[in-house]
Amino acid sequence: MEAESTGGNLGEKVDVEAAGNPLEPYIASLRQQLKEQDPVFLIGVVVALAAVVITIVFLKYFLSSKTVRSAVLLVGLCDSGKTLLFSRLLSGKFKRTQTSITDSSAPYKAKNDKGNTWTVIDLPGHDSLRSQYLEKFKLAARAIVFVVDSAIFQKQVRDVAEFLYILLTDTVISRNAPALLVACNKQDITMAKSAKLIQQQLEKELNTLRVTRSAALSSQDGSVGGTVYLGKKGKDFEFSQLPMKVEFLECSARGSKGEEGGADIENLEKSLAKL
Numbered sequence: 001m002e003a004e005s006t007g008g009n010l011g012e013k014v015d016v017e018a019a020g021n022p023l024e025p026y027i028a029s030l031r032q033q034l035k036e037q038d039p040v041f042l043i044g045v046v047v048a049l050a051a052v053v054i055t056i057v058f059l060k061y062f063l064s065s066k067t068v069r070s071a072v073l074l075v076g077l078c079d080s081g082k083t084l085l086f087s088r089l090l091s092g093k094f095k096r097t098q099t100s101i102t103d104s105s106a107p108y109k110a111k112n113d114k115g116n117t118w119t120v121i122d123l124p125g126h127d128s129l130r131s132q133y134l135e136k137f138k139l140a141a142r143a144i145v146f147v148v149d150s151a152i153f154q155k156q157v158r159d160v161a162e163f164l165y166i167l168l169t170d171t172v173i174s175r176n177a178p179a180l181l182v183a184c185n186k187q188d189i190t191m192a193k194s195a196k197l198i199q200q201q202l203e204k205e206l207n208t209l210r211v212t213r214s215a216a217l218s219s220q221d222g223s224v225g226g227t228v229y230l231g232k233k234g235k236d237f238e239f240s241q242l243p244m245k246v247e248f249l250e251c252s253a254r255g256s257k258g259e260e261g262g263a264d265i266e267n268l269e270k271s272l273a274k275l
Contacts, residue, residue: 069176071140072108072118072272075167076147077159078125081185085147085253086122088263089272094254100124103133112273118142130163138172143179143275145268150184150192150250153201161205165213168206168242169227177244181271187264188252195248199239206230207237247271 074082083097083104090106105121119140123133144167148160167173168180182202184195193201210230231241239246249267256264 069140069142069178070118071105071137072120072143072145072275073134073137073141073178074120074122074145074147075130075134075163076125077149077156077163080125080147080149081253082122082125082147085145085183085185085251085263085265085268086120088253088265089120089269092262094259094263099126101126101129103137108272110273110275111269116273116275118272118275131166134167134170138170139176141173141176141178143181143272144173145181145183147183147185148198149186150194150198151186151189153184153193153198157201157205161202161209164202165206165209165230169213169230171228174228174243177242179271179275180239180242180244180246181268182246182248183268184248184250185253187250188254188256195250199248203237203239210237 074086076082078099083100084095086104086106087093087095087097089108100122101124103121103123105119108118108120110116110118121137123137124130146164146167149156153160182195182198184193184198186192214229231237235241239248249271251266251268252264254263255261
């Protein structure tokens with residue numbers, strides 16, 4: 001009787017365990033199927049799953065990094081018209097300005113159906129401050145608006161090219177590749193150079209700078225520390241060789257009608273709407 005009682009108790013335990021874990025039959029079946037599978041097939045499944053996980057992680061990182069870069073940086077030499085352009089973009093109003101010694105920022109709503117909002121940041125143009133503020137904001141740059149004084153460009157072409165060279169050979173800017181909009185400002189002045197001519201002269205000047213800077217900065221093994229090579233080796237420099245989208249456009253922050261009229265910045269606004 002005791003044996004029968006013991007056997008009955010064991011049966012009850014088995015039934016209780018089976019009832020407590022209803023997935024056990026399925027798990028056992030899955031184990032059996034895995035044992036019967038070809039090891040090569042199993043390795044392939046594991047590799048495929050790993051690839052999916054890596055892809056998801058990469059996309060998450062890539063998309064999150066894209067959303068962080070929401071700043072439009074206004075850069076250029078002193079008196080190129082950056083601060084007035086900043087005011088015109090945000091309020092449409094004319095404002096008398098002076099040389100900036102710090103940054104100014106404000107939200108800007110793009111003129112498109114999406115209603116995108118970017119943070120426009122006006123950076124100081126003085127050569128003693130440029131690098132400091134560029135370093136501060138370059139990681140957030142979705143676009144860089146490089147403002148050029150078209151009226152006196154011929155006198156400033158070397159300085160403009162040197163500043164552009166610093167921008168374009170920066171490792172962070174080259175990697176993130178924000179859109180580069182070269183705003184050829186002050187087109188209301190009779191002697192202003194066209195965007196096409198400014199582009200051509202800058203390409204020539206940057207080509208010369210690339211040779212002299214590379215020779216000066218090259219180490220003994222021929223590498224240039226801290227910077228990216230501008231353009232393509234063995235070819236004359238052209239803006240089309242850069243990793244980012246580059247656009248030259250004409251504008252006038254002052255406007256053809258002077259202080260009382262509106263600005264001629266439609267080309268810039270259209271380009272910002274495409275970001």
